[in-house]
Amino acid sequence: MEIFVAKKAEFKVSDRRIVQSERGEIGVFHHEGAFYAYSNTCLHSGGPACEGLLMPRVVDIIAEDRTYQGQDFDESEMHFVCPWHGWEYDIKTGQSIGDRRQFLRKYEVVERGDDVFVIA
Amino acid sequence: MNAKTPNNVREVRFDEFSSSGSLIKAAEQAHKRNYKDFLIVDVDSHHYESESYGEIFKYIENPVIRRQALESASRGGRSSMLGGSVGYQDIGGRITRHWLRKHEKTEGPEHRDITTTLRWMNAMGVDYACLFPTPMLFLGTHPQVEIEVAMARAYNRWLCDTILDHEPRIISMLYLPFNDPEATYQMVRDFGHRKGVKGFMVTAPRYKPVHDNAYMKTYRLLEEMGLPISFHAAYNWNDQSLQLTNRFIGVHALGFMWFNMVHMTNWVVNGLPERFPKLKVMWIESGLTWAYSLMQRLDHSYKMRTSDCPSLKRKPSEYMREMYFSTQPMEMPDDPSILEATFKMINAETQLVWSSDYPHWDFDLPGVIYDLPFLSEQSKRNILGGNAARLFNLDPTPVKNIPPVGSFK
Numbered sequence: 292m293e294i295f296v297a298k299k300a301e302f303k304v305s306d307r308r309i310v311q312s313e314r315g316e317i318g319v320f321h322h323e324g325a326f327y328a329y330s331n332t333c334l335h336s337g338g339p340a341c342e343g344l345l346m347p348r349v350v351d352i353i354a355e356d357r358t359y360q361g362q363d364f365d366e367s368e369m370h371f372v373c374p375w376h377g378w379e380y381d382i383k384t385g386q387s388i389g390d391r392r393q394f395l396r397k398y399e400v401v402e403r404g405d406d407v408f409v410i411a
Numbered sequence: 412m413n414a415k416t417p418n419n420v421r422e423v424r425f426d427e428f429s430s431s432g433s434l435i436k437a438a439e440q441a442h443k444r445n446y447k448d449f450l451i452v453d454v455d456s457h458h459y460e461s462e463s464y465g466e467i468f469k470y471i472e473n474p475v476i477r478r479q480a481l482e483s484a485s486r487g488g489r490s491s492m493l494g495g496s497v498g499y500q501d502i503g504g505r506i507t508r509h510w511l512r513k514h515e516k517t518e519g520p521e522h523r524d525i526t527t528t529l530r531w532m533n534a535m536g537v538d539y540a541c542l543f544p545t546p547m548l549f550l551g552t553h554p555q556v557e558i559e560v561a562m563a564r565a566y567n568r569w570l571c572d573t574i575l576d577h578e579p580r581i582i583s584m585l586y587l588p589f590n591d592p593e594a595t596y597q598m599v600r601d602f603g604h605r606k607g608v609k610g611f612m613v614t615a616p617r618y619k620p621v622h623d624n625a626y627m628k629t630y631r632l633l634e635e636m637g638l639p640i641s642f643h644a645a646y647n648w649n650d651q652s653l654q655l656t657n658r659f660i661g662v663h664a665l666g667f668m669w670f671n672m673v674h675m676t677n678w679v680v681n682g683l684p685e686r687f688p689k690l691k692v693m694w695i696e697s698g699l700t701w702a703y704s705l706m707q708r709l710d711h712s713y714k715m716r717t718s719d720c721p722s723l724k725r726k727p728s729e730y731m732r733e734m735y736f737s738t739q740p741m742e743m744p745d746d747p748s749i750l751e752a753t754f755k756m757i758n759a760e761t762q763l764v765w766s767s768d769y770p771h772w773d774f775d776l777p778g779v780i781y782d783l784p785f786l787s788e789q790s791k792r793n794i795l796g797g798n799a800a801r802l803f804n805l806d807p808t809p810v811k812n813i814p815p816v817g818s819f820k
Contacts, residue, residue, distance in 0.1 A: 296420055311419040336776055337436050342423045344505055374433070374507040376773060 312411035326400035338375030428511035434534035446536030450796035455766035470565035551617035563588040575607030584610035592625035610639035615670035616647040622681035639691035682722020684730040693735035737766040
């Protein structure tokens with residue numbers, strides 16, 4: 292079933308919507324011109340996984356000589372963070388960063404003209 | 412479902428908050444698991460007493476210290492009388508309730524902390540919650556003993572007058588100013604009979620040993636009154652050993668076990684369970700694996716070094732197995748048989764008591780117990796509420812009011 296999410300013009304980049312479906316809530320993200328949709332139920336303890344902050348991956352900077360040189364954000368890998376406990380997920384894949392064997396259920400998003408739909 | 416009707420779509424806002432609304436999914440779990448049918452007691456939850464310092468400081472008995480506290484509170488951002496703890500529990504803002512909570516709206520004559528506490532309790536399906544402070548968890552390392560005593564007395568009196576006297580579902584184990592043994596004894600005498608006081612709590616990060624003779628009359632008094640003593644874990648990043656850690660995950664994982672492991676070891680090897688056989692002892696917020704480990708370590712050494720602890724008539728683990736342990740933060744190994752062994756080791760059926768630690772960053776829901784595959788329904792109910800009801804002498808009839816799902820929107 293296609294569920295209408297929003298008019299694309301009203302769905303700004305870096306914004307999101309939470310959609311109620313018969314399969315439960317779905318979080319739809321608009322990130323860098325593309326749309327991604329995942330189950331809004333965290334794999335950890337069932338929290339609202341899609342309703343927290345967007346945070347880039349944090350990386351340790353390790354020099355050629357293997358010494359630690361501080362930390363930085365890797366802006367090429369954006370995460371969304373479950374606000375209950377901080378579980379992080381890759382916004383492009385739904386992969387759990389703390390346990391990379393696990394993925395949030397992913398839903399397809401389609402654009403028809405100016406309308407954005409999620410298929411659930 | 413009409414594909415063109417967006418009334419089933421909502422935005423996510425970061426300028427509003429409610430304890431109920433942020434826990435809609437917890438209420439869904441509570442309904443699905445029929446928590447309404449049985450008692451759930453949370454033995455370790457928190458409020459932020461620092462938000463009420465203006466009220467609490469007025470309860471400080473000594474006029475000089477009271478003046479210092481009120482003056483200190485009026486100029487935030489500089490040095491303060493109580494100091495603070497180094498750390499970043501909210502993971503750089505990722506735990507959004509920590510900074511959104513200022514937007515929560517309350518109304519009515521009751522104290523804001525009563526309103527917000529009942530909201531999250533009902534959403535989770537909790538009947539009774541044992542409420543503890545937050546910044547004061549670190550007060551045991553304050554260099555001025557008289558400040559710890561003054562704040563402990565002021566906070567306890569304020570908590571009794573403002574919260575416990577007015578809301579029967581909120582209970583507490585009151586803070587003991589353990590750096591002053593006489594004041595500790597006096598606290599039990601003065602507050603042990605107040606409404607909602609179910610025992611007394613020692614914050615674990617501190618540097619006075621629990622087997623000091625100065626504490627014996629307090630343990631005796633608690634034993635006579637039938638009130639438990641608990642040790643609430645926390646960390647101290649200024650501790651010389653813990654200073655070796657450079658990330659919060661390190662100081663938290665170790666620190667919340669470390670001080671309770673020291674206190675437990677001293678408690679057992681000095682024979683306090685033999686001296687106070689009816690005193691109920693409880694260990695809070697260290698998880699479970701530390702007890703599983705320490706029981707084996709002490710038993711192994713005890714068999715070779717009985718002369719180090721001649722007061723003991725049984726192995727250390729046998730005494731530990733008669734104490735109470737709170738669940739949170741409950742370790743969840745991939746292989747549940749490991750957790751099952753831990754439960755068996757600590758005699759979870761009668762000694763384990765569920766705790767949320769809400770609203771702190773690593774809180775647990777009742778589901779951490781209810782969803783375990785190796786527990787019977789009766790065992791789940793014992794751990795979630797029955798054991799605590801026995802410990803705190805609570806009526807086992809459920810009094811919770813889980814809000815209907817969808818009522819928050």
